[in-house]
Amino acid sequence: MTQAFPTTPTLASPDRRMGPRDIQTLLLASLGGALEFYDFVVFVFFALPLSHLFFPPDTPQWLAQLQTYAIFAAGYLARPLGGIVMAHFGDRQGRKRMFTLSVFLMALPTLAIGLLPVYASVGLLAPLLLLCMRVVQGVAIGGEVPGAWVFVAEHAPRGRVGFACACLTSGLTVGILIGSLTAAWINHHLAPADVLRWGWRLPFLLGGVFGFIAVWLRRWLSETPVFAELHARKALSEGLPLRTVLAGHGVSVAISMAVTWMLTAAILVLILGLPNLVQKSFGIPADEAFLGNSVAAFCLGLGCVAFGWLVDRIGAAWALIAGSVALVIATYVMFGDLAAGGAHFLPLYALTGFLVGTVAVVPTIMVAAFPAPIRFSGISFAYNVAYAVFGASTATFIGYLAGTSGRMAAAHYVTITAAVGVAVAVWLLVKGRGRAELTTE
Template sequence: MQAASPLSPVPSQALSRGDIKTLFLAALGGALEFYDFVVFLFVAAPLSHLFFPPGTAPWLAKLQVYGIFAAGYLARPLGGIVMAHFGDRSGRKKMFTLSVFLMALPTLVIGLLPVHAQIGLAAPLLLLLLRITQGVAIGGEVPGAWVFVAEHAPPGRVGFAVGSLTSGLTVGILLGSLLAAWLHHELTPAQMLDWGWRVPFLIGGVFGFVAVWLRRWLSETPVFAAMRERKELSRELPLRSVLRGHLGGVALSMLTTWMLTAAILVLILMLPSLVQKPFNLAQDDVSLGNSLSALCLAIGCVFFGWLVDRIGAAWALIVGSLGLILGTYGLYDDLAAGGAHFLVLYPAVGFLVGSVAVVPCLMVAAFPPAIRYSGLSFAYNVAYAVFGASTAALIGLMAERVGQTAPAHYVVITAAVSLLVGVYVLVRRKKVSY
């Protein structure tokens, strides 16, 4: 049994009760785990004050915190490669459960960490170590989740299943955004520095362990079970097989992951800090717009996953990339004119960012089942580490030439590359080994 390819539309089968249960539990666990990973960014300001020496310049402390945040991205390939190896050899479910445990534990510990005033330089070092552990966990979680739900999905429903799972992951961003907005609104700056910053980590850690318990009820994917029964599991190192015979799939996966990285990082996670002061927007408007955009992102992921099942992944990627280009420039044109329509256009752009759900559909189809986890994980995590860690620097370099619209141009460049990938897959589909 092999997961149906989402490259072309195929006759669909209804989701069974078991399929719905699997999808719900996978999406719920993914949301909680992704929340744990990104909530660090929403409390970066208190962390920059508390985990470094009192005399540290504010800009340097913030830069160091963002450096620790980026370390999580750099650690993703390690977790992805190791977990994917055992996922292809020992089973998807085991790694799927391990990844959420490895995320819940360090998140909870971060919420309990002593700060620099209490333990000195050990505080930022411990924070860095725990952040790296989070990166290892998310490196195995996201690719594993996509493979898990795709291999459970019936024919004609792979796009919807993967899109729904991706929506669940993005709900984690929404939860972090809402909680951070509520804390900043309800607590004074002094309270945030005293104890408020710990709340998101403690909540995330507790609910992460709930996700570990819930995943006990998931079953191994039919695809892996069938391979194990027929003794078709990879006899050599799965990653070696990927690099030897599937570099085309790796290249296409990495190029589309660039768009995914830029859309999520720039338009959802970073945009509030990128536009508030340069365009003189009110803090409350920015926070509300970010929450609405994250909500529309979750809806957009489901829509674009459904679209994959209707018109195929290549066409869905083309449509989504074009929409992202137009929407991003439209949002920044409005900001340059005063931002009168910010609370309408930003959620609309969030919906278009949902086109990132097409990317895992392409990646699932790019690798055969025996090495699917390793191939997808390697391409996705290496690309995310490279582009995720360099996004801020690249935008900074572009800003020297084009000014405050640099983030828009960066996203559009990546969307244009993704559009070309969609055209390539559409034209060469019969000649590409999927």
């Protein structure tokens, strides 16, 4: 019989405030996550110079950019493979080992991209090497995000899991902001010719160096108390943890995929995709669009922490309902203002970015959805597969909606996914799992 959620509410840690050791763990995990996510997304901020340098000079510009974005997308397609493999060993051999390995696997190819020869030097080998490095980055991020959520959740005291997961999620979003600001600084201070000659290498070299610093910092982290307890009791998963997930926890997988869909829509549409959308569909100047994006990304980090605090006080289900409804309202108000000329675009985008912080509720729901022996594998499979599927289909779905609703299509898409999130929250309340408690069983 398919089990929806673990039924034994044995918590990972006793009730207590977060002490210095908890805060150190959270800071080191969040810093590493921010640097690793920066390494993963900085590629897209330099897609234009990469398209010039890594493909034949006679390639049409549109085709070169398309090929560069295809290489970027390859990182997303590699996420499920990396996540599943790393989660298997995380459930069998320890969370800390995979948590450290993931940041190392991200730092190495990021540094290598900054040192790669371009097409003019080695011909077709250049884009092939770039593709290989991007695939390794995808493998790393596939293990990092689920592993980070499991790691901080299993370290957190009871009643602080929502805040811990949200702070980690906030750290990941800070990585997006760092990438955006780095790209803006380089493009502002260097001439276009210098960016093409050598400037494009700087963000990758810096990302690689900082990544290795993060590897060194993570050596100070300790194994999670939950995994240590499982190891001591000889209660680790036997065989393939993923097989156990698929055989007995189908409802948990479905719920985790559903809330991941909401997460991908909010991040991809309202944070990563909106600057280009408002320029193309509403005539917002590029400078204003990207300024708004930076402000929204900053507010997103704050929103994540706020919603994590809310989870620990009213429960994950009610926090998800409140955040989803508020996000839908703010999104329609912002798009309505854009349709009227965008006079209040910046403050409304800041508010919307803050409410996108609702996505910080998602990891709390997922870590509670699976029992500890298979938690890493369950989250990794559901999150990475859903992210690959929904991330790849977002543009197509919005394009379909645009045929009937025009410039409001993106707002309608976010509303659909928010409704899915509310449905999950209601299901949790009906099943008495509204607080989404972490278990060790």
